[in-house]
Amino acid sequence: xxxxxxxxxxxxxxxxxxxxDSLVEDLFGLxxxxxxxxxxxxxxxxxxxxWTVLTVxxxxxxxxxxxxxxxxxxxxxxxxxxxxxxxxxxxQQNLIAAVGxxxxxxxxxxxxxxxxxxxxxxxxxxxxxxxDPQGADGWFVFRIHSDCPKxxxxxxxxxxxxxxxxxxxxxxxxxxxxxxxALPIGYTVRIxxxxxxxxxxxxxxVWTMG
Numbered sequence: 001x002x003x004x005x006x007x008x009x010x011x012x013x014x015x016x017x018x019x020x021d022s023l024v025e026d027l028f029g030l031x032x033x034x035x036x037x038x039x040x041x042x043x044x045x046x047x048x049x050x051w052t053v054l055t056v057x058x059x060x061x062x063x064x065x066x067x068x069x070x071x072x073x074x075x076x077x078x079x080x081x082x083x084x085x086x087x088x089x090x091x092q093q094n095l096i097a098a099v100g101x102x103x104x105x106x107x108x109x110x111x112x113x114x115x116x117x118x119x120x121x122x123x124x125x126x127x128x129x130x131x132d133p134q135g136a137d138g139w140f141v142f143r144i145h146s147d148c149p150k151x152x153x154x155x156x157x158x159x160x161x162x163x164x165x166x167x168x169x170x171x172x173x174x175x176x177x178x179x180x181x182a183l184p185i186g187y188t189v190r191i192x193x194x195x196x197x198x199x200x201x202x203x204x205x206v207w208t209m210g
Contacts (some may be wrong), residue, residue: 001017003016003021009062009149012041012064013064013065014064016086017083022057023089027049028120040058041055042056043063044056044057047065049089050106051085051088051089051171054082054085055078055163059171066079066080068176070084070170075110080180093182095179095182096183096200098207099185101205105184107127108167109168109171112138113170114141116140116143116162120141120177122143124190125143125145125177126141126189126190126191127139127172127180127190128140128142128184128186129181129188139180174194175194176194176195179196195209196209197209197210
């Protein structure tokens with residue numbers, strides 16, 4: 001189904017499943033706030049929404065929100081149904097709420113996660129968002145029973161035991177590893193059987209999930 005909102009003489013349409021209606025209304029509210037501050041809605045306008053970027057397409061005041069085409073090449077194509085973007089946003093939002101945070105900075109869909117080779121096939125893994133002294137940060141996924149040393153964050157020398165996996169690929173195939181990417185620097189996550197079952201903050205507070 002589609003939901004529409006008017007911004008002056010411009011109509012903006014969002015195509016999504018009914019379960020995301022309230023989320024789209026929130027999105028329209030954010031857009032309305034930006035327009036009131038001077039933002040212009042037109043073909044090609046890009047809107048950052050959590051982990052994803054929505055792009056406005058259309059002309060003559062009849063516009064639609066589109067998401068990256070995660071089914072083919074999200075770095076090049078767009079599609080009008082935005083269910084996948086909204087589903088990912090909601091899952092990450094739910095995790096943030098479960099650990100009592102009111103602010104979050106998810107990794108964008110175009111970023112990479114450093115994954116220890118073989119980890120995505122393991123029953124249990126650890127995710128950790130680390131930062132370096134210069135303020136750069138990134139997510140690592142570790143094998144729990146690996147004998148390899150764990151690296152300091154340095155994307156130029158992270159080591160051959162780690163590969164880069166795009167955020168959007170995790171969203172498609174490894175949802176638990178994707179969900180954790182909204183947590184702040186210093187948080188660690190344990191994933192067992194494809195689900196997050198433990199979250200720990202930098203100061204040692206632990207949440208048992210599930």
